Amino acid sequence: MFSNIDHKAVAALLHGQGCANILKTVLDKREISSVSTEPLINTILDSFSLALSFVNSHNPQPHHQSSSQNMACLVPRRSSKKKICGIKGLGNYRDDFQIPRPDDGFTWRKYGQKTIKTSRHQRSYYRCAYAKDRNCNATKRLQMIQDSPPVYRTTYLGQHTCKAFTVQADTYGPEMIQFDQVVSESVTPQLATIEQQAIVIENKATNHTTNQECDINDFLVDFDELWLNEFPPFSSGDPFF
């Protein structure tokens, strides 16, 4: 039988599926101009992220997993806390063990980090390591959206023109879903090809829900309430959950 965590993970996935179906309806009806899809997309992303976080917390990976096996990119060449002994505010530094090590088939180089006003977590900015060499304009943003379990939202921008690596994408196959990543990312680089906002969702769900015709905003309101009921905050101090 499902454990409580399984139940929550399934519930989160179902919510994401419902939102994806609504999004599909919106796209099919060409209602993009009249309805903002961004909140819906974000809701979908959060749904999958949380579901993955539940699964991940339920099935923890061996902590000693070798980073050289499948983390060919975004792995710091050394400790990310080079100034850990400094006298600056500790809030500017983070523990590396919480940072996801995405293996999305591309090599990324961090070029910035900012504190976002709407989030108490910092956002990291990455660009393709071959940005200059191969004139690749692909970038990605990585931001923690939940503390415990740690959930990260990854946003891909631009298009990879470097064709750096394709092995991982081939491994995952053409039906890869790209969304927020939890600890270890699984991303299809080829899908991140929309010029501006490159969060890509390929929802293969065929189980249509009854919420497809309702207004997106109404659904989101209901979803928020349901979300709080289903997933009480892990941390009372986190304003986003």
Add this chain to the structure above:
DNA sequence: CAGATTTGACCTTA
């Protein structure tokens, strides 16, 4: 010393 990360400063945009 090369190459990567950190982080304050600067730029852009709404």
Add this chain to the structure above:
DNA sequence: TAAGGTCAAATCTG
């Protein structure tokens, strides 16, 4: 003017 995005000097490590 504030907030987000980017730049680049400083710093660190192999």
